Amino acid sequence: MALEFDGSAFHGWQQQDNAVSVQASLQEALAEIEGKPVSTVAAGRTDSGVHAEALLVHADVSAERWQRSHLAYIHGVNSKLPDTVRVVGVRAVNSDFHARFDCRERAYRYQIWNRNTPSAIYRWRHWWMPRPLDVDAMCEAALCCLGTHDFSTLRASGCQAAHAIRTISRINVKRSDGVITIEVAADAFLYHMVRNLVGNLVDVGLGRQSPEGFARLLDQKDRSKAAATAPAHGLYFVDAVYDGFSSRELIGNS
Known part of the structure; x- marks a missing residue:
């Protein structure tokens, strides 16, 4: 289902x-x-x-x-x-x-409401970020995550996974009007990994961290030095890929 x-x-x-x-x-x-x-x-x-x-x-x-x-x-x-x-x-x-x-691949989308006023309609659908975000810098930082890495920097303390090595196959940051979306797909994710990733990318977008600094953070494999976890309500599970089909392909086709 x-x-x-x-x-x-x-x-x-x-x-x-x-x-x-x-x-x-x-x-x-x-x-x-x-x-x-x-x-x-x-x-x-x-x-x-x-x-x-x-x-x-x-x-x-x-x-x-x-x-x-x-x-x-x-x-x-x-x-x-x-x-x-x-x-x-x-x-x-x-x-x-x-x-x-x-499952061979899982995909998530995170949505940020990047306007100076909150939304009355989408308040539980996006993370409201009133300060302008530099999407180009966020894109540059996000690309550091592509491929197979030890993602201990993005791993929450309660994670029960045996190790922090994961492979990110796709990652994309884009703006449409006042909404910034971050799309990421991987073979598997660590506990709070996507929300921790978003928190760090927002730090880059705000100018608190450079893309190069974010890359160094990943290399340090130390969660305590990274940015805060993004709130849950901006996150969406969007697809699960299997041999021969994906969950998204089932929508409306049954």
Whole structure:
């Protein structure tokens, strides 16, 4: 399933005992359709406040019901979900498919509202940054991240990954009117890696750090010397790539 959700309504993807999560909401909806408990696995976990346009999730469901009408897993499930989360595409996969371990690439987008006044409409969709940002300098700094590196500088203290080596295949910083978007794709991400990256790129855009200084920070592999973490509400999970398809390609094509 490709899942779209408004992260401001949830305490992240992962099911929790005392908080509303996307996973719990989806599993409750699937259980109503299936008539029994259903477990789900996502391509990646999202923090509280982070949004998604196409988070890939897998679940074992009834083959008979799927063959009778796979739309039960779009319209039927959506009818059981809160308005803040929607299944936007589905497809059948092999029984050994795994949304997390089979994922070859994940992509995120971060949005910055770069105007001198905040937005009344998009206040939980962007990080408001009233001071002008130098997008060219941010682009130059971002390119330092391309390829395979030890990203300890962008790794949050609570990260449980075995190592900090990751491969960033695409990164792009662009402005459209007053909105700056940062798009990044990698084989995998460390805990808070994208938000820490954005915090440092904003420091460059504000002139607090040069692109060369940011490159040196990456080489030092020391999170304590880097900029603060960008807020969660500007971040979107936008794609998960697998052999033969991606989560974004499922939107509207089921």
